[in-house]
Structure formats: structure tokens, C-alpha cells
Amino acid sequence: MAIHRLTAANSVLVVIDIQDKLLAKIPAAASLVRNTMFLLDAAKLVSVPALATEQYPKGLGPTAPEIAKRLPGECAAKTAFSCCGAAGFLGELRALNRPNAVLVGMEAHVCVMQTALDLLDAGFLVFLPVDALESRAELDKQMAFTRMEQAGAILTTAEAVGFEWLGDSAHPQFKAFSQLVIERARQ
Secondary structure (H helix, E strand, O other): OOOOOOOHHHEEEEEEOOEHHHHOOOOOHHHHHHHHHHHHHHHHHOOOOEEEEEEOHHHHOOEOHHHHOOOOOOOEEEOOOOHHHOOOHHHHHHHOOOOEEEEEEEOHHHHHHHHHHHHHHOOOEEEEEHHHEEOOOHHHHHHHHHHHHHHOOEEEOHHHHHHHHHOOOOOOOHHHHHHHHHHHHHO
């Protein structure tokens, strides 16, 4: 069995459908937002690109403002549940030439799972920080994690992803990242 490792150079962060109208129905919305902001801030520190999508923004509204302000670009609008159904998304992801996709967002059993399965099928390795993924119902989320893991996705946590991106306490961004860890623990 191959050991798959994340590095800042081989990763991309994909933020899936963290929109206010959907967040209102997520019991653990605050945790999802906190852990996604943490990963977006960590990604910026170590130059990991981030892509984002919005599910039917005309009806579900825009990305939550605290997430949107951390995104380096526009969110791809989609009606397909998989991000791969958004115009240009898969091409943009492939153009980054990074084999590891770290998925965050919601809902785990719908848009995240369908994206994960499509990305696995397209040859990407998929990493799932489980504390940055949510669904309205816990059972749906847990079954999605099981199915995605059985399909080949790798379960992890937001903090573990950040430390993997750094790789070493001698990394020039280690102190800044450590501050993110401390701030996240205070929230």
C-alpha cells in the first residue's frame, strides 16, 4: 500500500458550497466555518492554491463573508452537486498540476461526496479533514465519510493538514502557523 503525504507543493484546497442559507441548517456551522478559515489561512501562508464553488447561488446566496474574504478568486457557480460539474472547474484544477485535493465544506453526503468520487475517478488523491466537513444530519455525514474512505479518500483533520503542509518546525512560516493554531483554539 502506498503512503500518501500532503505537501504544500502537491496540494490544492477545495472549498465546497459554504453559503449562508445552507449554513443556517448545519448544527455545527460555527466549527465548519472556523476550521475552513483556519485551512484557508494556513494555505495562504504556504502558497497552497484554493478553489471554491457555490451551489445554485441565485437561490442559496453567496459564500459566507468570513470565508469569501479569504478566497483568492471567484467561486464557481454550479447546479450539479459535484464541483466537477461546474464549468471549467476540473480544467482549472488539472492546470494547477497538484495531485492532492483537500476538500472542505458541505454537505458531506451530497456535494462533497460526489466531488470526492469524481476526483478519485479523475486520478486525484482526495484528503478529507473531517472537522471541516458537515451535513445537516450526523448519520448522513458519517455514512459519507465511510463511503468516501472505502472509495479511496483519506480521512484527516484540519490541523493535521496544516502541519503536513509545513513538514518541519524549521519551516519559515512555522511561527505564523503556530499562531493560527493558538487563535483557532481560542474560538
